[in-house]
Amino acid sequence: MSARDDVLGRVRRALEGVEPGYAVPPSPRISPPADVVGLFVERVEDYRATVVRCTPADLTARVAEALPAGARAVVPDGLGVTVPGAVADTGLTAAELDAIDAVVTEARVGIAETGTIVLDHGPGQGRRAISLVPDLHVCIVRVDQVVPDVPDALPLLDPARPHTWISGPSATSDIELSRVEGVHGPRTLHVIVVD
Amino acid sequence: MSGGTFVGMPAFPKAAQEALGNAQLRHNLAHATGTIRAKRLRLIDEVNANSDWEALRLAGAGVKESALVDLATHLERLEETLTANGATVHWARDAAEANAIVASIAKGHGVDEVVKVKSMVTQEIGLNEALEAEGIAAWETDLAELIVQLGHDLPSHILVPAIHRNRSEIREIFLREMAAVGRPAPDDLTDEPAVLAAAARAHLREKFLRAKVGVSGANFAVAETGTLVVVESEGNGRMCLTLPEVLVSVVGIEKVVPTWEGLDPLLRLLPRSSTGERMNPYTSTWSGISPGDGPQEVHVVLLDNGRTNALADEVGRQALRCIRCSACLNVCPVYERTGGHAYGSVYPGPIGAILNPLLKGPGHDEQVDSLPYASSLCGACFEACPVRIDIPSVLVDLRAQVVDAHRGGVPKVEAVAFKGAAVALSDSRKLGLGERFTRVGLRVARRVGASKWTSARDLPPAPRESFRQWWKRTDGGRP
Numbered sequence: 001m002s003a004r005d006d007v008l009g010r011v012r013r014a015l016e017g018v019e020p021g022y023a024v025p026p027s028p029r030i031s032p033p034a035d036v037v038g039l040f041v042e043r044v045e046d047y048r049a050t051v052v053r054c055t056p057a058d059l060t061a062r063v064a065e066a067l068p069a070g071a072r073a074v075v076p077d078g079l080g081v082t083v084p085g086a087v088a089d090t091g092l093t094a095a096e097l098d099a100i101d102a103v104v105t106e107a108r109v110g111i112a113e114t115g116t117i118v119l120d121h122g123p124g125q126g127r128r129a130i131s132l133v134p135d136l137h138v139c140i141v142r143v144d145q146v147v148p149d150v151p152d153a154l155p156l157l158d159p160a161r162p163h164t165w166i167s168g169p170s171a172t173s174d175i176e177l178s179r180v181e182g183v184h185g186p187r188t189l190h191v192i193v194v195d
Numbered sequence: 196m197s198g199g200t201f202v203g204m205p206a207f208p209k210a211a212q213e214a215l216g217n218a219q220l221r222h223n224l225a226h227a228t229g230t231i232r233a234k235r236l237r238l239i240d241e242v243n244a245n246s247d248w249e250a251l252r253l254a255g256a257g258v259k260e261s262a263l264v265d266l267a268t269h270l271e272r273l274e275e276t277l278t279a280n281g282a283t284v285h286w287a288r289d290a291a292e293a294n295a296i297v298a299s300i301a302k303g304h305g306v307d308e309v310v311k312v313k314s315m316v317t318q319e320i321g322l323n324e325a326l327e328a329e330g331i332a333a334w335e336t337d338l339a340e341l342i343v344q345l346g347h348d349l350p351s352h353i354l355v356p357a358i359h360r361n362r363s364e365i366r367e368i369f370l371r372e373m374a375a376v377g378r379p380a381p382d383d384l385t386d387e388p389a390v391l392a393a394a395a396r397a398h399l400r401e402k403f404l405r406a407k408v409g410v411s412g413a414n415f416a417v418a419e420t421g422t423l424v425v426v427e428s429e430g431n432g433r434m435c436l437t438l439p440e441v442l443v444s445v446v447g448i449e450k451v452v453p454t455w456e457g458l459d460p461l462l463r464l465l466p467r468s469s470t471g472e473r474m475n476p477y478t479s480t481w482s483g484i485s486p487g488d489g490p491q492e493v494h495v496v497l498l499d500n501g502r503t504n505a506l507a508d509e510v511g512r513q514a515l516r517c518i519r520c521s522a523c524l525n526v527c528p529v530y531e532r533t534g535g536h537a538y539g540s541v542y543p544g545p546i547g548a549i550l551n552p553l554l555k556g557p558g559h560d561e562q563v564d565s566l567p568y569a570s571s572l573c574g575a576c577f578e579a580c581p582v583r584i585d586i587p588s589v590l591v592d593l594r595a596q597v598v599d600a601h602r603g604g605v606p607k608v609e610a611v612a613f614k615g616a617a618v619a620l621s622d623s624r625k626l627g628l629g630e631r632f633t634r635v636g637l638r639v640a641r642r643v644g645a646s647k648w649t650s651a652r653d654l655p656p657a658p659r660e661s662f663r664q665w666w667k668r669t670d671g672g673r674p
Contacts, residue, residue, distance in 0.1 A: 002286070003285075003286040003287055003288050003292060004274075004286040006286075006288055007270075007286050007287075007288060007448065007497070007499045007503070008267050008270065008271070010499065010503035011266050011267045011270065011448070011503055011506060012267050013503075013507070014503045014504075014506035014507035015264065015265075015266065015267070015506065015507075018264050019264065020264055020265035020268070021264075021265075022257065022260050022261035022264050022265075023257075024254065024257035024258055024260075024261050024457075025250065025253045025254050025257045026250075026254065027250075027251065027254040027459045027460040027463075028246050028247045028250040028251055028254065029246065030245045030246040031245045031246070033245075043473065046473075047476070094403070094404045094438045095404050098400070098404060111474075113473065114463075114473040114474035115473060115474065116474045121485070121488055127485075127487060127488035127489070128433070128436075128437040128479075128488055128489055129437050129438060129488075129489070132430065132433050132434065132437055132438075133438075149463075150459055150462055150463050151456075151459045154455060154456055154458060154459055155456070157455075159417065159419075159420035159422050159455045159480070159482055160280070160420070160482050161482075161485070162479070162480060162481045162482070162485045162488060162489060163478075163479070163480040163481075164433065164477065164478070164479055165474070165477065165478035165479075165480075166476070166477060167472070167473070167474035167475065167476050167477075168476050169476065170428070170429055170430035170476055170477070171428050171429065171476050172338045172339075172392055172428055172429045173355070173428075173470065174337070174338040174339035174342070174355055174357060175338070175342075175357075175362055175365055175388040175391055175392070176223070176226070176227075176361060176362055176388065177226070177227050177230050177231070177355065177358075178388045180388050180389045180392040182392070182396075183338060183392050183395065183396055183428075183429035183430060183431065184336070184396060184399065184400070184403070184429050184430035184433070184434050185429065185430025185433060185434075185476070185477060186430075
């Protein structure tokens with residue numbers, strides 16, 4: 001018998017006489033926050049990320065300010081803003097990405113309650129590696145993308161796509177539980193919230 | 196190691212006694228568990244201010260329970276959706292089969308190393324050792340796992356496996372061991388956590404950049420959509436899941452979540468319960484292959500390794516709801532004092548005390564059989580568990596199973612005592628007779644047989660007279 005049939009057979013035998021239907025209690029929602037975007041900003045800052053708010057007209061200037069002078073920043077296809085020192089992602093290798101200072105992306109959803117940014121790696125966000133290897137991630141979130149909580153975000157995401165949920169910069173507490181920002185992922189997360 | 200217990204570990208009482216002698220360990224544990232406990236409680240208060248933590252626990256438990264009661268259907272669905280998404284699905288009855296599958300994939304690509312995301316299940320099956328035997332180095336990339344691996348050590352906590360090491364020990368391990376396996380630690384390495392983390396970053400980066408094969412577990416596997424989910428903090432997970440050409444994920448069959456929406460309560464419960472954060476820094480989801488993005492060859496190994504034993508246990512089945520948050524470790528008065536090594540398994544603490552016997556069955560191994568007793572049954576674990584596993588009830592049931600498994604042969608002192616009690620309590624005349632001998636009996640017990648009991652507790656002094664004697668003498672206390 002194949003391992004597959006064997007394992008499935010054992011599962012069926014283990015559950016003999018068990019009713020297969022199970023009514024899952026509904027997941028509770030949070031009371032809607034009065035200022036969803038304000039809460040989002042506060043919660044992202046809690047993770048020691050930098051957050052700035054701006055108007056669409058100021059976006060280009062805010063992006064430029066977020067990048068150190070002379071920095072090279074990889075940009076995905078479809079990014080709706082001009083970036084100084086931009087390097088187009090033409091299938092750069094991991095080693096090539098490692099030599100680049102920063103990345104500028106957009107996002108798919110912002111979650112206020114948990115201070116989370118979700119990337120679905122579509123246009124304006126690029127493949128997963130580009131927002132991972134460079135040490136500075138500048139991420140642009142529009143206010144209309146921010147939702148109150150996790151259950152509001154999931155239905156907006158297409159499970160067929162890969163997703164990266166980002167809540168602050170990379171961090172560890174593995175040494176005596178003392179928190180260190182920045183291990184393998186970008187050590188600096190700079191979020192620009194656009195009205 | 197096979198099936199998650201460390202070979203040669205003594206049974207819990209002996210291992211615990213040794214651990215209790217280590218003052219550094221107890222200090223580290225008290226600090227760590229106390230810190231995480233406080234953070235977790237603050238967040239639960241925050242959730243209760245605008246929602247309902249208890250309702251969230253019920254929803255999370257419900258999602259996992261709904262997957263378990265119809266597991267075969269969901270597993271078949273998962274296989275179908277993963278395959279449709281371009282992944283190759285393998286099935287493994289046990290550790291040896293799973294290890295052989297991973298090794299053959301790695302060898303098929305001619306590699307002599309793989310990079311690994313922290314994963315409980317690959318520790319359970321002893322994958323690193325199995326790959327090493329095939330000439331393949333498995334690099335642990337989580338900082339704590341790296342510390343454990345470089346120190347030729349064993350993990351002692353699910354979430355912070357190097358909780359038993361302090362910063363100066365970690366510095367010494369890095370200085371001594373890194374050079375032999377890759378980029379050496381810098382000569383001016385200090386014991387500042389940030390400096391140590393930077394050394395790990397530099398050491399592992401060259402491994403990430405050249406790795407051809409990545410190995411992971413999964414926190415959740417969504418049947419309806421064929422999606423795997425990995426929850427992490429450092430970004431080492433993203434590196435392993437994104438940069439290699441080939442990705443192999445070993446997934447216990449209990450990781451199934453029926454629907455995408457079912458992730459909701461679990462993603463809200465897990466980080467708050469484990470690290471005491473509203474959300475962990477990174478969560479990655481992937482559904483098979485994404486053209487032009489990440490590994491273009493994706494394998495998923497669905498593993499039993501005793502899970503169907505646990506599934507068949509009516510009381511113990513709920514242990515398969517576990518999402519490996521480690522909240523039960525952090526609230527456990529026994530774990531806080533003994534640490535993880537005393538449990539002799541990759542799954543320590545209260546959840547380990549039920550999971551190991553459930554996966555392996557009682558009556559085969561003295562060490563495993565000792566685990567259901569590694570508890571004071573105080574109930575803190577049940578209260579902390581985000582998916583409401585009633586660990587105390589499972590512990591009590593497993594104790595009965597251990598006793599049943601050892602029936603026959605020379606009876607233990609405890610069994611003799613209870614048999615005697617059963618005879619005495621069955622009849623008032625016998626009880627009356629027995630009571631007269633209480634003083635003599637206790638004196639005898641102190642001398643023989645009861646030393647196991649009295650090594651940790653006092654035997655009460657015998658009363659001067661029995662209740663019946665008192666009643667007779669005073670006419671029931673009437674003046």
